[in-house]
Amino acid sequence: MDAPDPFQSAPDETHTEIMHATYAALRKHGYADLTIQRIGAEFPKSKSLIYQHYDGKDELLVAFLEFLLERLEADVPTDGFSDAREHLQELLDHSLPESPESDHTEFMSTVTELRAQAAHDDAYREQFTRTDDFFREHIADIVRRGIEQGVFRDVNPEQTAAFIATTIYGAQNQRATTNSDDPILAARRELEEYVRIRLSAAESET
Amino acid sequence: MDAPDPFQSAPDETHTEIMHATYAALRKHGYADLTIQRIGAEFPKSKSLIYQHYDGKDELLVAFLEFLLERLEADVPTDGFSDAREHLQELLDHSLPESPESDHTEFMSTVTELRAQAAHDDAYREQFTRTDDFFREHIADIVRRGIEQGVFRDVNPEQTAAFIATTIYGAQNQRATTNSDDPILAARRELEEYVRIRLSAAESET
Numbered sequence: 001m002d003a004p005d006p007f008q009s010a011p012d013e014t015h016t017e018i019m020h021a022t023y024a025a026l027r028k029h030g031y032a033d034l035t036i037q038r039i040g041a042e043f044p045k046s047k048s049l050i051y052q053h054y055d056g057k058d059e060l061l062v063a064f065l066e067f068l069l070e071r072l073e074a075d076v077p078t079d080g081f082s083d084a085r086e087h088l089q090e091l092l093d094h095s096l097p098e099s100p101e102s103d104h105t106e107f108m109s110t111v112t113e114l115r116a117q118a119a120h121d122d123a124y125r126e127q128f129t130r131t132d133d134f135f136r137e138h139i140a141d142i143v144r145r146g147i148e149q150g151v152f153r154d155v156n157p158e159q160t161a162a163f164i165a166t167t168i169y170g171a172q173n174q175r176a177t178t179n180s181d182d183p184i185l186a187a188r189r190e191l192e193e194y195v196r197i198r199l200s201a202a203e204s205e206t
Numbered sequence: 207m208d209a210p211d212p213f214q215s216a217p218d219e220t221h222t223e224i225m226h227a228t229y230a231a232l233r234k235h236g237y238a239d240l241t242i243q244r245i246g247a248e249f250p251k252s253k254s255l256i257y258q259h260y261d262g263k264d265e266l267l268v269a270f271l272e273f274l275l276e277r278l279e280a281d282v283p284t285d286g287f288s289d290a291r292e293h294l295q296e297l298l299d300h301s302l303p304e305s306p307e308s309d310h311t312e313f314m315s316t317v318t319e320l321r322a323q324a325a326h327d328d329a330y331r332e333q334f335t336r337t338d339d340f341f342r343e344h345i346a347d348i349v350r351r352g353i354e355q356g357v358f359r360d361v362n363p364e365q366t367a368a369f370i371a372t373t374i375y376g377a378q379n380q381r382a383t384t385n386s387d388d389p390i391l392a393a394r395r396e397l398e399e400y401v402r403i404r405l406s407a408a409e410s411e412t
Contacts, residue, residue, distance in 0.1 A: 030326035032238045109325045116322030118383035119315040120236035129384040136389055162389040163396035167369070170376025177324035178335040183342055183368040190369035194400055 015063075018043060018050055022064045027106055031113045036060070062123050065114055069131045072111060076138060084146030088164075088195065091139065095168045096188050105175070112176035136165045143199070152199045160199065167191050221269075224249060224256055228270045233312055237319045242266070268329050271320055275337045278317065282344060290352030294370075294401060297345065301374045302394050311381070318382035342371045349405070358405045366405065373397050 021042035029038055036057050040047035054060040077094050081087035097104060118124035140161035146152030168191075171184050227248035235244055242263050246253035260266040283300050287293035303310060324330035346367035352358030374397075377390050 030323070032323070113322045113325045115379070115383050116319045117236070117238070119319045125383060125385055129386060132380065132384055132389065133386075159392040159396045162392035163373070163400070166376035166380060166390070166393035167373045168376070169379055170372035170374070173321070173375055173379050174338060174372060177321050177331060178338050179331055180335060180339075183338065184372070186365040186368035187372035190365045194369070194404070197404060198400070 014045065014049055015053065017045065018053060018060070019064055019067045021050075022060065023068075023110065026064075026110055026113070031117065034061075061114075062127075065124060065127050068111060068114065069127055072107075073131060073134055076135065078138065083151065084142050084149055085151050085200070087142050088139070088146070088199075089192075091142065092168075092188070092191065092195075096171050096184075096191075098185060098188070100175070108172050109176040112173055132165065132169075136161045139164050146199065151201055153201050155199060164191070164195075220251065220255055221259065223251065224259060224266070225270055225273045227256075228266065229274075229316065232270075232316055232319070237323065240267075267320075268333075271330060271333050274317060274320065275333055278313075279337060279340055282341065284344065289357065290348050290355055291357050291406070293348050294345070294352070294405075295398075297348065298374075298394070298397065298401075302377050302390075302397075304391060304394070306381070314378050315382040318379055338371065338375075342367045345370050352405065357407055359407050361405060370397070370401075 018039070021044075022039050024042040025034055025038045028042075029035075034057070036047075036050060039057075039060070040050060043050060050060070054063065075094070077087070077090045081090065100108075114124065115128055118128045136158075140157040143152060143155065143157040143160050147154055147157070167187065171187050171191075174187075175181065175184050224245070227245050227250075230248040231240055231244045234248075235241075240263070242253075242256060245263075245266070246256060249256060256266070260269065281300070283293070283296045287296065306314075320330065321334055324334045342364075346363040349358060349361065349363040349366050353360055353363070373393065377393050377397075380393075381387065381390050
């Protein structure tokens with residue numbers, strides 16, 4: 001066959017396009033009303049390509065979740081911080097921005113919807129367990145470095161990281177599922193107070 | 207008509223039975239695969255009664271969400287605490303038990319699944335906003351009373367309550383959607399440390 005077959009010649013590109021179509025369909029219809037038909041409507045190429053790649057909606061969605069969580073993990077700020085306090089602050093700004101862009105809100109809203117499926121689906125549950133482990137371990141590394149640098153107190157890095165990650169998940173979840181942003185901003189301010197009081201070596205509660 | 211009509215004679219009982227059938231079907235199939243058919247299979251009376259009460263699945267599920275959140279709110283420990291510290295501790299034990307009963311886990315897992323629908327459904331979003339307001343205000347009341355009693359420091363009750371509620375939501379969400387309980391227990395321990403360091407009037411960070 002001389003003519004290029006998009007599936008053979010650029011599998012990554014087609015895969016990425018299917019993922020983007022899935023994202024667009026999820027945003028438009030929500031998880032409960034998602035169908036291959038609706039994903040196909042967002043896909044610029046022949047719909048048969050979707051079936052060439054995936055056996056059905058369930059298989060496609062597990063691949064999509066992996067794609068989404070890889071992006072989530074890749075976006076976490078990791079490099080270029082000499083000071084652990086700055087690194088942690090940047091992580092809070094990134095995960096829980098005060099004035100989130102609509103892209104961020106939509107992305108986190110989609111993650112929230114998919115996370116809820118883990119209540120019923122072991123494949124989702126495993127993926128979110130892995131992503132949570134990654135995020136929490138990343139925070140624990142920052143805390144450990146801060147202790148080594150002498151800018152953080154000698155706290156338990158794992159316990160501190162579990163707490164910070166949990167608060168961030170709670171705030172992201174509230175942002176995706178409620179109408180008022182004030183309690184989320186208040187929680188964020190108090191999280192910064194916690195970091196100051198509990199972690200910062202130079203501070204003491206008065 | 208002499209024979210008792212269950213819909214006329216005991217509307218509350220029928221309503222409650224429909225709600226229990228919905229809960230059982232949700233536990234079994236998950237939100238995305240829920241149908242009136244499947245709810246009917248869990249309902250001990252004639253399925254036509256379900257259609258007499260509700261126009262369809264969407265209307266039934268909004269009523270179910272209200273039923274579920276009323277139970278959630280009614281279960282929050284509110285009375286019989288003279289000491290605000292004890293009251294707050296009881297609230298943490300209740301919301302985030304160290305060894306949750308399977309009933310508790312299933313209930314919170316169902317709440318988690320329904321909460322995620324709020325990412326796409328305004329009726330759900332309003333209900334969860336209201337429930338979150340109730341829970342956060344309840345915590346703020348405890349904090350206010352603790353400050354009056356002199357057992358808590360003079361913190362900002364709203365900000366403190368928003369933070370505690372957010373952490374609890376995050377932990378409940380993780381418990382419903384991941385496989386490992388250790389990070390959740392670690393977050394809970396750190397939440398208790400936070401309460402001790404930030405709130406307790408007698409303590410100071412060393």
